[in-house]
Amino acid sequence: MALKEQAQEVCLVCGQHKTEGIHIFNQLICDSCQKKIVETDVTDWKYKYYMNKLAKLRIGKCKKSLESAVVHAGTGGEAEKH
Template identity: 40%
Template structure:
């Protein structure tokens, strides 16, 4: 059997990563997932994450 590791591009940081989750069609790496969950609404990064995650709802979003 071939145990080849698949590398995906994170839809948040846009870097190739091996470990993460899919939220609908958007791959989110483990590091970004952790950052998203722990970011407070008054943090500057919060609005960036909201914009990236909003892309999930748009019918033109593709990976």
């Protein structure tokens, strides 16, 4: 039996087609870009570049779902939905 190929998506930061990474509001940030963002110092010129890319996240579609799912920290460190 052949393994099903993963669908490639376009990374929000580098614009390349990738299969692995994190999704923020259903938009992919590939593993490579995620690592670069995390490792970039705020005084580095690249930091502003990455922040400008992240500013393009389309969160308008998800605004309603964010407003209806307020998450509060529980006493034991677990998250509780209210």
